[in-house]
Amino acid sequence: ITQRFGTDGLSPRWIERIAEIGDGCSGANDLRWEMFEPKPPGLSGHSYHWTKIDNGIRKVQTTGRKIQMTIRAFNRWAVEYNDQSLVHDAATGHKTGAFVRIKSKHLSDWAAFIKALVERYDCDGHNDMPGLKYPINLFQIGEEADNVWADAAGYSETVCTAYHASKSASLNAQIMVGGFNTSVFFNLSRKEQNRLIKNPVFEHKINFIKKFLATSEPCFDILTLHLNRGYMDIPPTVKWFQEVMAQNSYQKPIWSEDTSSGPFLSGIFATPEDKRNLKMLGQGATKTIEWFEKEQAKLLVKKAITAFASGVGRVFISTEVDYFDYYMPEWKHMGLLDASGRRKPAFFSFKTMVSKIDGFTAIERVSLATDVFAFRIKKPSQEIYVLWSEKERFIDLPIKSTKIKVTDISGSTMTTSPFRFHISTSPVFLEKI
Numbered sequence: 001i002t003q004r005f006g007t008d009g010l011s012p013r014w015i016e017r018i019a020e021i022g023d024g025c026s027g028a029n030d031l032r033w034e035m036f037e038p039k040p041p042g043l044s045g046h047s048y049h050w051t052k053i054d055n056g057i058r059k060v061q062t063t064g065r066k067i068q069m070t071i072r073a074f075n076r077w078a079v080e081y082n083d084q085s086l087v088h089d090a091a092t093g094h095k096t097g098a099f100v101r102i103k104s105k106h107l108s109d110w111a112a113f114i115k116a117l118v119e120r121y122d123c124d125g126h127n128d129m130p131g132l133k134y135p136i137n138l139f140q141i142g143e144e145a146d147n148v149w150a151d152a153a154g155y156s157e158t159v160c161t162a163y164h165a166s167k168s169a170s171l172n173a174q175i176m177v178g179g180f181n182t183s184v185f186f187n188l189s190r191k192e193q194n195r196l197i198k199n200p201v202f203e204h205k206i207n208f209i210k211k212f213l214a215t216s217e218p219c220f221d222i223l224t225l226h227l228n229r230g231y232m233d234i235p236p237t238v239k240w241f242q243e244v245m246a247q248n249s250y251q252k253p254i255w256s257e258d259t260s261s262g263p264f265l266s267g268i269f270a271t272p273e274d275k276r277n278l279k280m281l282g283q284g285a286t287k288t289i290e291w292f293e294k295e296q297a298k299l300l301v302k303k304a305i306t307a308f309a310s311g312v313g314r315v316f317i318s319t320e321v322d323y324f325d326y327y328m329p330e331w332k333h334m335g336l337l338d339a340s341g342r343r344k345p346a347f348f349s350f351k352t353m354v355s356k357i358d359g360f361t362a363i364e365r366v367s368l369a370t371d372v373f374a375f376r377i378k379k380p381s382q383e384i385y386v387l388w389s390e391k392e393r394f395i396d397l398p399i400k401s402t403k404i405k406v407t408d409i410s411g412s413t414m415t416t417s418p419f420r421f422h423i424s425t426s427p428v429f430l431e432k433i
Helices: 012-019 051-061 104-121 154-167 190-196 198-213 231-247 272-282 286-309 345-357
Strands: 005-008 023-031 066-072 081-089 095-103 140-142 176-180 222-225 254-260 314-318 362-366 372-379 382-389 393-395 404-408 413-416 421-423 428-433
Touching: 005 345, 012 051, 023 051, 066 104, 066 362, 081 428, 095 104, 095 154, 095 314, 104 140, 104 154, 140 154, 154 176, 154 198, 176 198, 176 254, 198 231, 222 231, 222 314, 231 254, 231 286, 254 286, 272 286, 286 314, 286 362, 286 372, 286 382, 345 382, 345 428, 382 421
Parallel strands: 005 023, 005 314, 023 066, 066 140, 140 176, 176 222, 222 254, 254 314
Antiparallel strands: 081 095, 362 372, 372 382, 382 428, 393 421, 404 413, 404 428
């Protein structure tokens, strides 16, 4: 069965609770080379620090969950930075020099680290982590590379080195790349795009992605995107990446990693209402937090379903628990769990979606009525519809049955007729009886 989901974040404290969702995979984000090898190799060779990540993996293994690792090349002794071109560190928000490349004299050290990492967790019985039960085969190299690297050439060199090193350790290793984040750019009008592309940040971003995709095809297995704005931004974004790969005579699977589960309220495209809600969230306003959690539960499903229908093969939802020490305000409320471990409405909507559609073999959007979003999803033994609308209305459903089972995003079910069916902004799952 094709596994379609994952959850970003790997806190051992909450791993058993997250495992209740049934998505089956946790993403260990922002693992930096420097964490494993803080000093350059000496006369006795490489010395790696595995203890902390080993302990986390052992905890995760008790739930049977798989793990996806995101490895950043961040390492002060090995990487050349451009301190004249400052970027935001994705973990802290602090300004740091843009990555230029791994210094040529340390490329072999990077390769040795990646090979050792893959070998330790491939579960082949050779140099494995003591007590390893399940293989780790998914490794993403960098995230939002378009935001932190000075040029695609340096990132491509880093990716290609990691790719060949990983395959030398295990042919089962899958290299994910990019984590590219183009925000709402491809859902803008051509005029708005032309205006925005004059901004050096967006100009660099688009040129970076084009160059990387044109030169790096032999060096990765899966392209990942950060589809973390509105769900209507997803189809044109995925289409553009597919077209750029096609222009270079190839296609690779596209996954959505770091898919924000709730409304995105900041940035240059934020509306006045977004800014007000963000301010109220920051002040801890109870009604605004309740609003955010209700929207999060709905948007999580809408984003995932829309991504799948656009050609995305797998969706990792962000994030497992509220991230209250993060510098971007929305992420303080993006968790499926709050800081105390309370299961938020989005936890249940994610769990419901996984139980209904994980392992699907095909998905397509079907046309029912204006402003109605309807999708037919095929599984090996059944067919499921997912529906919502941006305004409440009644419609007749194209389901050949006198009775249907309706499951809302909280997991509650009812039986009704497919005629004069009421839909709203909250997605529902429909099955024939």
